[in-house]
Amino acid sequence: MTGLPIDRTNALVTIFAFACLCGHSFAQTNYDESKVPRYELPDPLVTLDGEKVTTVEQWNETRRPEIYKLFEEHMFGAMPPRPKALRFEVQSVDENALGGKAIRKEVRIYFDKASKYFVDLLIYQPKSDKPVPTFLTINFKGNHSISDDKGISITESWIRGGNNRASEEGRGIASSRWPVEMIVDRGYALATIYYGDVVPDYHDGFRNGIFPLLDRLDAEGVEHDEPVHAVDPRPADRTAAISAWAWGLSRVMDYLETDEAIDAKRVAVMGHSRLGKTSLWTGASDPRIAITISNNSGCGGAALSRRAFGETVKRINTSFPHWFCDNFKKYNSNEGKCPIDQHMLVALMAPRPVYIASAVEDRWADPRGEFLSGLHASPVYELHSLIGMPSKEMPSLNKPLSGTIGYHIRSGRHDVTDFDWRAYLDFADKHLGK
Numbered sequence: 001m002t003g004l005p006i007d008r009t010n011a012l013v014t015i016f017a018f019a020c021l022c023g024h025s026f027a028q029t030n031y032d033e034s035k036v037p038r039y040e041l042p043d044p045l046v047t048l049d050g051e052k053v054t055t056v057e058q059w060n061e062t063r064r065p066e067i068y069k070l071f072e073e074h075m076f077g078a079m080p081p082r083p084k085a086l087r088f089e090v091q092s093v094d095e096n097a098l099g100g101k102a103i104r105k106e107v108r109i110y111f112d113k114a115s116k117y118f119v120d121l122l123i124y125q126p127k128s129d130k131p132v133p134t135f136l137t138i139n140f141k142g143n144h145s146i147s148d149d150k151g152i153s154i155t156e157s158w159i160r161g162g163n164n165r166a167s168e169e170g171r172g173i174a175s176s177r178w179p180v181e182m183i184v185d186r187g188y189a190l191a192t193i194y195y196g197d198v199v200p201d202y203h204d205g206f207r208n209g210i211f212p213l214l215d216r217l218d219a220e221g222v223e224h225d226e227p228v229h230a231v232d233p234r235p236a237d238r239t240a241a242i243s244a245w246a247w248g249l250s251r252v253m254d255y256l257e258t259d260e261a262i263d264a265k266r267v268a269v270m271g272h273s274r275l276g277k278t279s280l281w282t283g284a285s286d287p288r289i290a291i292t293i294s295n296n297s298g299c300g301g302a303a304l305s306r307r308a309f310g311e312t313v314k315r316i317n318t319s320f321p322h323w324f325c326d327n328f329k330k331y332n333s334n335e336g337k338c339p340i341d342q343h344m345l346v347a348l349m350a351p352r353p354v355y356i357a358s359a360v361e362d363r364w365a366d367p368r369g370e371f372l373s374g375l376h377a378s379p380v381y382e383l384h385s386l387i388g389m390p391s392k393e394m395p396s397l398n399k400p401l402s403g404t405i406g407y408h409i410r411s412g413r414h415d416v417t418d419f420d421w422r423a424y425l426d427f428a429d430k431h432l433g434k
Contacts (some may be wrong), residue, residue, distance in 0.1 A: 002211065014146045030309055031363050039306035039336060043379050044347045056384055059350070068284065068348060070340045075300070077240040077325035080247050081221040081287045085113045088255050091120070094151050102126055102184045103261070106153055108252055112223055117213050119197035120246055122152060125189035125261055133266035133432050134189040134256065135424070136289075138249055138275050141166075142194045148172030158200035165267075169217060177272070177416040179364045186425045187336075189262060191252060195275060198248035199241050203322035206234060210248075214239055236326040242300070243325075245275065246282040248368075253288050266290050266432045270424060272416045273365075274323065277301035284348035291431055293355045293424055296414050298365030300324060302356045302373045304342055305335045310366040325391050342369075343376035346405065350377070351384040353431045355406035355424060362414040374405040381405065402427060 030036070042068065045053040053063045072078050074082055089108045097104035102124050105242045111117040122143040125132055129221040139146055142155035148171055184188045195201065199209030215227040229238065239247070249269060257264040268291035271279030276297025283292030296301045299311040300323065314332035317324065331338040356374050358367030371394045378388025381404050390403035400423045410419050 004347055016363070029311075029315075029364070030357050033368070036309055038306050040128075041304070041306065041341050041343060042339060044344045044377065045383065052291040053383070059380065059383060064348060066348065067340065067344050070358060071281075071284065071348070072243075073237045073325075073327060074331075074338060074340060075324055075328050076243040076246075076281050077238050079243055080217055081219060082219045082251070082254060083111050083213075083217055083223060085223055086111060086251060086254060088258065091153070092151065093332070097149065097151070098122060098181055098184060101181075104149065104151060106209075107255060109255055110208055111210065111251065112213050114360060117210050119193045119194050119250055120153065120155065121255060122146070123189055123191045123259075123262075124184055124190055124202055124284075126184045126187055128187070128217040128261075131261060131263035132187060132189050133263050133290075133428065134191050135183060135266070135428075136193050136249060136252060136267050136269045137190065137192045138245060138271055138278060139174065139178075139192050140195060140272075141170060142196070143192060144171050145174040146172075146178035146192060147175055149180075155194050155197065157194060157196040159196055160201065178416055179421050182418065182421060184401070186429075187433070188425065188428065191256065191262075193248060193252060195245050195248075195278075199244045199322075201241065201274075201322075204322070206238070206240070206322065210244060214244070214247075219290065220311070234326070238325060240325045241322045242274070242278050242281055246285055249278070249282045250286045250288075253286060257288075264288065268293055268424070270295065272296055273298070273414065274301075274320075277323075280345055282353070283354070284345055287352075289349075289352065291353045291355065292349050293427075294370075295357045295416055295420055296359055296362050296365050297356075297370070298362075300342075301365075301370075302342055302375075303366040303369035304372050305331070305338065306336060306341055307366060307369045307372075309369055331332075341373075343373040346373050346377035347380040350380040350388075351386055351404065353404050353406070353427065355427050357407070357420055357423065358409040359412050359414055360434070361412055365414065367409050371407055371409070374407050378405060393422075393426060400426070402430060404431075 087110045091106040094104040105123040107121040144152045144154045159166050215229045216224045256262045269279045270293035272295040276294040277300045283289045299362045317329045357371045374389045381388030387403040388405045406427045
């Protein structure tokens with residue numbers, strides 16, 4: 001939220017604690033397949049009462065709601081309602097962006113009556129006489145970081161590093177991850193928000209970002225003057241950061257449905273790393289999302305937690321206690337007791353397409369565990385008479401698999417590359433009718 005105070009001390013403490021933890025514990029990380037513990041995955045097609053799911057109707061009416069509720073309660077925390085005070089304000093329009101081939105828009109999305117809480121949405125859309133499909137994304141460094149376009153406003157929200165303020169020096173700093181012209185040339189719009197506009201990425205007991213507003217929203221999205229949810233002690237299943245970031249993406253969907261230039265029925269949500277975890281939870285929570293894309297999302301994203309390979313539940317909850325609800329901490333070094341695992345998160349998207357991407361040098365994110373999530377979600381897609389993961393074996397490097405669940409493992413490290421984007425664009429072409 002632009003204009004809100006920044007607590008630099010808490011941010012630096014979190015960063016320092018994570019650095020210290022990583023410095024002494026990385027050597028204990030398991031990267032040996034022979035040391036992966038024996039595990040049994042919960043069956044996404046068996047209800048809590050032990051009944052086998054054999055029809056799409058059973059999935060939609062019984063099992064899917066069960067699984068979704070388990071993820072809210074045990075992992076991400078409750079997904080808040082759409083606020084009644086939601087409104088949109090176009091801030092700027094450039095009709096000749098990218099050398100005249102695109103339109104650039106900035107839209108401010110307000111969440112509350114006093115206009116204190118908001119996110120800034122950046123859109124690049126190809127010039128077209130028809131509504132265009134869109135990649136909806138959330139970024140790490142501010143909208144101004146995705147391109148050196150001087151027309152993009154610099155965020156005023158908290159950013160990681162330095163004095164926690166953005167400046168002109170950050171313009172285009174992350175552009176290698178955002179091939180805007182490639183996306184536009186393929187006929188897609190790119191819509192992105194900065195995750196720090198929703199909640200900054202450090203832990204202060206859920207007092208920062210939109211959390212105070214969410215505590216004042218009732219079940220109908222009506223804002224009250226005082227909290228309507230307990231804040232001290234805070235319930236162990238309350239909204240955490242990933243759920244808040246996903247909520248922000250759904251508010252962008254609310255806007256996209258009003259924009260006549262955007263085909264809101266053909267929107268693919270994409271996120272990288274912790275924001276890949278966010279994209280998966282967004283796709284699971286918001287049925288308007290047509291395709292969900294997870295890029296190197298790892299533990300808490302696409303990778304199976306029970307494998308305890310690379311980053312583990314304990315490690316992620318220790319390093320980033322604000323990402324998941326407090327109930328998830330019960331499964332630190334205790335993954336087998338959790339009633340869910342990440343294949344069930346992928347299955348929540350069925351019958352909508354999902355793409356999972358790994359990188360061979362990103363062992364921390366457990367590429368095999370990411371692939372296996374897609375594979376073990378496939379029975380739910382088969383229930384819908386669809387091909388889920390089209391192979392039971394991981395593909396060769398840089399050779400995408402493309403069923404209703406797509407997957408690739410590419411050369412390189414934890415990052416987003418042009419190879420990834422070409423795969424996502426091809427997948428979108430296949431499933432969005434282009």
